[in-house]
Amino acid sequence: MKEIKILFYEFNESFKIAFDQIRANKLRSILTALGVIIGILAVTLMGTAINGIDKGFDNSLSMIGYDVLYVQKWPWANVDDWWNYRNRRRIKTDYAEQLNKMIEAAPNTELIAAVPQGVNIKSVKYEDNQVKGVFLMGTTDEYPIISTVDLKEGRFFSTIESRTGRPVCVIGYDIADALFPNGSAVDKVVQIGGVQCRVIGVLAKQGKFLGLFSFDSQTIIPLELLQKHFGETNNDRVVVKIKDKTRTLEAKDELTGLMRRVRGLLPDQKDDFSINEQQAFKSTLDPIKSGIALAGLFITGLSLFVGAIGIMNITFVSVKERTKEIGTRKALGARRRTILMQFLIEAVSICLVGGIVGLLLAWGMSVAIGAAASSFPVSFSFDLVIVGMAASILTGIFSGFAPAFSASKLDPVVALRYE
């Protein structure tokens, strides 16, 4: 009990000393803290960038959908033996209907519904404006089941429109923006690859998928219409929504079984289709993401390390300057740990002050960057504050320990004689 009390008083005293010391050597403390400020600033800004990238990835992945499986000819992951996939039979859009029947018949299914998607690339034209290379998707009125996207205006096509393949379309945000810069796109007639379609809805803005592919430049028409005019492609697919995204594996197994039946595969034949999900992207992207994070943190960590060396240096100077004081304190009963703590707390205090200033600057800068360039991925979070503070405390301990330890080991006789 007594020991804890002593420790508490020593702790208190150490803070007082650290405060006095910083106040007495203002310029020196500021300059030293500057190293830590820059270090923490760099690390935290890197943190906001990593956060931003993370968020971007998550946004992109959510565009694909967390709870959907894609039945396709090609897997999403990179494959070395592409020739094994090349000769696979196409995925037919009518598989969706067969799958739906099986799903309905299955008692404990993990699957909800299958939606066909025919895929093509066409240009979209309205009067003199034209958008080339538009991702054209043909699907049914069940598309909203598997999609997370909202409509900005208008509506999606109805069952009748879907079944009969009426010439209607729902266009992406960017296409609406390009073709109809002023005024609404709804009820205008556009030409899609030469086919006249009436616009019945505009999709809300989604953003780019990993900065590569814009979901806002797609156009959706009834599958019947697509196949009537443009036929089938190698990229046609069936998208299946699952019940529970935590049970993706089970759902995948079930869907594989169903697809093998649809394809009429014998037990000894290998799957001739791929079932893709966002997890595949995630597992490809995660190493890249953590690579970026590691490299970034390492490089910015170096600047923090330089700051730490500055603190170490100044603490050594401080110990040297106050050798006689250390001797006096020891004569008056200060123990080793008292002296150790005193100098550690001094180093940690400077680091903490530096860390707080660095965090404030980082926060300000991330807000400024966010305001100036909204597409730049920065995201400041409370976690960063915790990490930043912990990093500055650790920096203080790391840089203060060697000098503090040397101070604690000073021989009081020698220290008292020091001039």
Added chain:
Amino acid sequence: MERAIRPKGKLVIQIEGVTKEYKMGDEIVKALRGVSLSIYRNEYVAIMGPSGSGKSTMMNLLGCLDTPTAGKYEFNGKNVAAMEDDELAAIRNKEIGFVFQTFNLLPRSDALANVELPLVYAGVSGEERRNRALAALESVGLSSRVHHKPNELSGGQRQRVAIARALVNNPSIILADEPTGNLDTKTSVDIMNVFEDLYEKGNTIIVVTHEEDIARHARRIVRLRDGLIESDKLVSEEYLMKA
């Protein structure tokens, strides 16, 4: 060498056959070559000797700042010679009040904080710490200078603060190393009067000095030469004989 005086109080310091050796480069310097000394409660001892006599080494050992190379040192019956650093620190904190030639006050702390310092290390709570420090400052006549920083005090006042600091933890001995070395004659007399006063109140005082005038204030003088005790006499004997 036995002393012809009947001790008043109980034994505080008992040193027997103590030697202390230092390494200076390749050479081994024998600072103390076998010293025996007993100091009892409420004695007023001056330790004298020319430079190189082992006087400083003696003071470091007495103050538990250092341990002997060989020999026995008991402080209040505790074997100090075998203690670790932190145990020695505890002894210094509780049993020894240091007064230095250069005062050794903390420059950025006021008189009160300086005097409180040993109590901080002893784990005395805030209010009691303050009261005891104030009392100690009062006992050296500095009640009006409690919140002055060392650079706002005269040399004599600084040394009084240092004495208050030495007193505050009620130590068994007060160990003063050339306490008037940095003071003028008049202030020196003042400071020696403070020691006299403390001695009258029952404190045990050891003054290490090379000044005869200062040593004369003590009751007993131990003279060192070449690492040995040359003489150990009462002041009355010493100066009567010379007279």
